[in-house]
Every structure is written in C-alpha cells, then in structure tokens.
Amino acid sequence: MFTLICWYKKGRLTVSKREVYEQKTEELLLPIVESNGFELVDVEYVKEGGNWYLRAYIDKPGGISVDDCEVVSRAFSDILDEKDYIEDTYIFEVSSPGLGRPLKKEKDFARSIGEEVEIRTYRAIDRQKEFIGILKEYDQDTVTIEYEDETTKTFERSEIALIRLALDF
Missing domain, CATH: 3.30.300.70 (RimP-like superfamily, N-terminal)
Structure with a gap:
C-alpha cells in the first residue's frame, strides 16, 4: 500500500x-x-x-x-x-526494526498472521485506543484480530495509527 x-x-x-x-x-x-x-x-x-x-x-x-x-x-x-x-x-x-516491529507492507502482514499484535487507533473505539490480539486476517481496507476469549474485532485501516508486533515480556 x-x-x-x-x-x-x-x-x-x-x-x-x-x-x-x-x-x-x-x-x-x-x-x-x-x-x-x-x-x-x-x-x-x-x-x-x-x-x-x-x-x-x-x-x-x-x-x-x-x-x-x-x-x-x-x-x-x-x-x-x-x-x-x-x-x-x-x-x-x-x-534493525527492533522487537516491536511495525507492520507496514503486505509482506509484514502476511508474515505476522497468527502473531500477537498491538493496534493503536487515531480515535477511541469503545473507549480505548490500544488493542492487543492475534492477527487473524487482513486485506487492503481492514485488519482483524482475535482476543484471548476467541472473539474477534475488525478495524478499518484508516482508523489505525500504528500496528506492530506486540512485545511479550
């Protein structure tokens, strides 16, 4: 993109x-x-x-x-x-891009399917701006993550300020 x-x-x-x-x-x-x-x-x-x-x-x-x-x-x-x-x-x-590598290109998203990601949005969604979950799918317009309770949330890419691999300590 x-x-x-x-x-x-x-x-x-x-x-x-x-x-x-x-x-x-x-x-x-x-x-x-x-x-x-x-x-x-x-x-x-x-x-x-x-x-x-x-x-x-x-x-x-x-x-x-x-x-x-x-x-x-x-x-x-x-x-x-x-x-x-x-x-x-x-x-x-x-x-190097470091541990919290941002996902920007198509190959970044493809490589990160099944990985835990952190999403930060420009504006609050359901009163929060930071979301962490497993990257389940993506396309040119949307990104979908799955939470620990197996529910999913889909974001419009235009809502996303930053998406990167989550740091796991």
Whole structure:
C-alpha cells in the first residue's frame, strides 16, 4: 500500500518533502539492501530535538548485526553524497526494526498472521485506543484480530495509527 501526503497551496498540489525524501531514499537504497541479502523494512525522515534523521530499517532471517548495518551505511553514504537530494542537515542511521516491529507492507502482514499484535487507533473505539490480539486476517481496507476469549474485532485501516508486533515480556 502506498500513502501520499499532499497539501494544496495556491491552487497547486504539493507533496511533503518528508515523503519525497523517504520515497527517493527507498528507491536508491533498495538495490543495496537486497544485493546484501537483507530486507528493507522501512525508511523514515523525522525531526527529533533539533536534528533531522534519515533512518533505514533493515532485517534478515536470524536478525541484523551491527556489521550488517555498517555495510549498508557505508555503501549508501556514497550515494547520498553523490545525489545530494536532501536540503537539510541530517544524520543517517541504519538499524534493525527492533522487537516491536511495525507492520507496514503486505509482506509484514502476511508474515505476522497468527502473531500477537498491538493496534493503536487515531480515535477511541469503545473507549480505548490500544488493542492487543492475534492477527487473524487482513486485506487492503481492514485488519482483524482475535482476543484471548476467541472473539474477534475488525478495524478499518484508516482508523489505525500504528500496528506492530506486540512485545511479550
């Protein structure tokens, strides 16, 4: 699924620079990641504190090591310097998606069927915004989870702010 965030300004359609930077980064980074046998999980361009961060999340069966992150970082840094498409001063980071991995792409959902997930919604539903259950099914528009009591709840994807693998302690 592809989401494009746009603003209208003076009668023109504009796309956020964040979305442009993330899309361009993914396009340039994907061949490097795949040629090393990794999966590109996500790319984000965010401002934290006073700094901009360009982050790439990579994964592989068995997990990602610091050396894996370094390989991708070194290879992509040269391309970033050459293409120079980001206006701001930023910090580039490569890391694993972590334990609470967000589900964003079709393959993330397919891989997570039968796994416990946490869903956070934009607005309260039945007086709550956080739901935990087993991912039972999904399609382009909806996600269904099953609770411990075997009841199910279906969410419209447009209601979901975040869905990720639940952390089990």
